[in-house]
Amino acid sequence: MNLRYALLSDIHGNLAALDAVLDDLADWPDATLLDLGDTLYGPLDPRGTWQRLLVESETRRVLGINGNQDRDVLERRPSATLGFVVDELGDAGLRWLQKRPASILVDNLVYVCHGKPGDDTRYWLEDLDDGLRALADINADAADIAAEILVCGHSHIPRVLTLPDGRMIVNPGSVGLPAFRDSDPPHAMQTGAPLARYARIEATDRGWLIAHRAIPYDHEQAVEQALDRDRLDWAQWLSSGWA
Template sequence: MRFAAIADIHGNCAALTAVLDDVAALGIRDIVNLGDCFSGPLDAGRTADLLLLLDMNAVQTVRGNHDRYLLETPPEAMGRSDAHAHALLAPRHFEWLRKLPTSMVWREEVFLCHATPQQDDVYWLDSVSGEGKVVLRPQAQIERFAEGVEQSLILCGHSHLPRVVTLSDGRMIVNPGSVGCPAYHDDEPVPHDVENGHALACYAILEENERGWAPQFRTVGYDHMAASRLAADAGRADWASALATGRMG
């Protein structure tokens, strides 16, 4: 089995298009999408149209926390990134979001979720220290989140950081990184920045061979400065910096 995993597009249609072109150039047809599709000061509507088209071609998608916020939070109470996306989405896009599962088993061997199986807004492979440093989560905590998941390959997103962790029983957890948002600031559980340090779109290829799963992380260039200008035009200097440099200012 060989397929691509994408996550955390965040309305960045240009980055998504570049990743899809790279996937096609490699001859890969199967793609799974781990959620947080639209939220951000970018191209939520165009991104949604593209994802709906992909959905008709059997791309499997699970719902992320920001996808849930777009459905459950009144527009006047949304954060700026969600509110910007909400205003650009059409009824058909919201209907597609409503149909997405929070997790799923794909082809019997692969478990898909956005963050953890239990919650869509908790980092699985990473934790945040009291000083706001993002670090690898202790193995015992990672294993605890994986209790009850039987599949040999587990895919998650949410942190935007490409990472692979092997569990004590041989199962593998992979975060493919973020297609469309290489850096961001969050206030929960304490204020912290997540920074990839580059402006490239990230995704992963997963291939199963006689030795098990072999993940390959890929980065793809695109016109990230156009995306940065789009964010700046929307009044989001934080996003403009993240998209231009992969750092928060």
């Protein structure tokens, strides 16, 4: 079995960023693509993103889960962008989202969730006051998971963290949104660069090799899409990586 996995999270309907990442993955055609959720929500190109992932699944294994904002779309939670996303996806796109689970165990090796296990609205690794959560708390959330490597998204911040038993938790960062500001509780997550982020992981004789990738792309295209939807906040985040 080939044990190569490309971790893509928080695409947020940014087709230009997704295309750049998939182009970068052309030299890894046998890798499984794991989509960690928050895939289509955003004022950019949700339908194009969904269709591009369908095309990619014709030539490689693509497995995906839903994040909190995928649920927002399915549950019709009011937002400035919800109506646009629902209209763009139509019934077929919404059915595609509905089929995806909240977490998966891949090849009995890789555990995949969006936020932290059992809660897609919480950060597994980050503490808003101290930077990282206490290791004991992070480890407690991993206690009942039988997997060699654990992956999550949601915070948009690339990280690798080693647990006391040697397992690692990997957050690949965000493909499509390099920064954001949230109101509950008030905080910002920012990478400081308008780049598309993802990670490659591979099981080898030396252990798991992890490579974070930061890919330049035509982010001004995404900025223009955000401006067309009157999302000045998204335009700022996309243009700079700062929030």
